[in-house]
Amino acid sequence: MMSGYAARLCLFGMFGLLLAATAWLYAPGIHGPVLLDDRTSVTLLETDVDSRQRVEQVFGDGSGPLGRPVTMATFVAERAFVGDDVRWSKAINIGLHLLNGLLLAWLIHRLLGAADYARVMAVALLAAGLWLVSPLWVSTVLYAVQRMAMLACTLMLLALIAYTYWRERYSAGEKGILRFALVIVCATLAVFAKENGVVVLPVLLLLELLWFGCRRGDRVDQRMLYQVLGALVLGGVFVIAVFALAPERFLAHYALREFTLVERLLTQSRILWDYLGQLVWPDVARMGLYHDDVVLSRSIMSPITTLHALVAWCAALLLAAAISRFALGRRVAFCLLMFLVGHSVESTVLPLELYFEHRNYFPGIAVFLLLALLLAELARRWRVVARPVMAYLALALLMLSFNTSSQVEIWANSYLLRFNQISAHPASFRANADMAVMYAQAGSLERALAYSAQAHAHSPERDGDHYLRNLALSCMAGRPLPASAGTIASALDAPRPLSSVATLHVLVQMLQNEQCVQLDRLAIADAFASVYLRPEAGATASANIYALLAVLENALGRYANAYEYTAQFLAQAPGTPRGLLMQLHFSTALGKVSEAEALQRQLLTLQAAGALTVSDQETLALYLEAD
DSSP states (O other): OHHHHHHHHHHHHEEEEEEHHHHHHHHGGGGGGOTHHHHHHTTTTOSSOHHHHHHHHHHHOOOOOTTTTTHHHHHHHHHHOOOOOOOHHHHHHHHHHHEEEHHHHHHHEEEEEEHTSSOOOHHHHHHHHHTTTGGGGGGHHHSSHHHHHHHHHHHHHHHHHHHHHHHHHTTOOOOOOHHHHHHHHHHHHHHHHHHHGGHHHHHHHHIIIITTTTTTTTTTOHHHHHHHHHHHHHHHHHHHHHHHHOOOHHHHHGSSSSSHHHHHHHHHHHHHHHHHHHHOOOOOGGOOOOTTTOOOOBBBBBBBBHHHHHHHHEEEEEHHHTTTSHHHHHHHHHHHHHHHHHTTTTTSSSSOOOOOOOGGGGTTTHHHHHHHHHHHHHHOOHHHHHHHHHHHHHHHHHHHHHHHHHHHHHHTHHHHHHHHHHHHOTTTTTHHHHHHHHHHTOOHHHHHHHHHHHHHTTOOOOOOHHHHHHHHHHHHHHHHOOOOOOOOHHHHHSSOOOOOHHHHHHHHHHHHHOOOTTSHHHHHHHHHHHHOOOOOOOOOOOHHHHHHHHHHHHTTOOHHHHHHHHHHHHSSSTTHHHHHHHHHHHHTTTTTTHHHHHHHHHHHHHHHHEEEHHHHHHHHHHHHOOO
């Protein structure tokens, strides 16, 4: 038999091979397409910028309320050192995923050791390996912008690992101040990588309460027990108070969604079980980026699976409470609560989209920690049974690798990805819209319009947005719209005809660049003006739509119309530097000298307050020099 050292060396070697194999599985995916938020948070970052602009790039992203500067710093550094090829972004994500697998093995080993399980290295490496090759992570790792979720997970894992080392010192009677400071630093950085990193704080409290039992040596530390319970109660009260005292901050955004708060909560009860199913028994045919076709729970009984999901969650929580009298039961309960708490930010009351696979990247760890815990307990009680079970799990690891490989091949090719998404989610608005764009770019306008119609049928979008998308598709295909598609005048005949900024942005950009030779730009601009610039028309739009229409009129040299659009933009977003600079441009072009001077003074005030970006300051300087 091998010595303990040789056995550990063999296990490390096997895990190293697994890491290398995982990198090899994911490698084809670096050639995949740029997707959705990649375009706004990653590919728009410029490489030829000075240090001040780099700082602005780090702190100026609008993806979340805190700007996610830790993650943005990695993207900015990447652009500075290796260039703007998105393949580097995906390659770095793959490396980060491997690091997270290594950290997870480390954490599981630490936690099982703290629970007095012996010889658990093989169990920890096997559970981490299963997590590492789960096909559910392909849509996270190969979606460049989801480095935000991955990096937050890295820092949360480091915080948990650091906590186990601090606790080791604490149990020995030492304070371990530096180790505890490391926990706080990692937890704080996790929040600034992505806001849901804040869930590591309640996870740490639950870890202490349920996994370690607030023990110091062989006795319960009553002081620590009361502190942990008090922190959990205070945290819960704080969260409830935030929503109770300022509900409009959260509920107002539901006006932009097709579901209510109650409907979202009911739907999430089903979705969380689906997430678990995809972790335990993956259905790769349904995996991917688009899940906007998820069936909404209108009530507890509609669909009936909502009731089943709620009853199942209640039963799971009651069972967890019942078995918490025992040490093993408390640790099982911790795994359940870790999963639920891990989803508490993105899968509860916030008006976010209903379903995204990357939301499981950290919470999903709980499933594999539970597996490791049960394997360790099995090895302690019935070692002869544990060995064949681990052998079967090693076979499962191989099968998961095949599934992951097939998913990576799909994500490596934009056409395969689109066909896979429409096959798995035929009622998805985004999948149909993507197919429409693909066929339009190939010159097949008829098929593009058919998919556009399907997208419209499966979404609450307005008729105006649908018509503008068809205009953009005709532009891509280089062919005029058929008469059956209707007219822009009829499409805009509504009190609020447009809502999609993205659709209008694509069309305006192509019109601005004169890519649509078959379209009459003046006629399109006139149609917009007749709706939005005639007082009697009474149509309204969001601020960003007015800004885009101003850009279109500027491209046509019609500064009076552009001025009116920008005035409407500023009426909704007063003091916005972007709007003020646009209005300064149009005021100057129209010879409104006194107004231009007033705008310059307002912008100088904002500049003195540090509210202008470097680009804004450079634009303002051009007008000041002209004077």
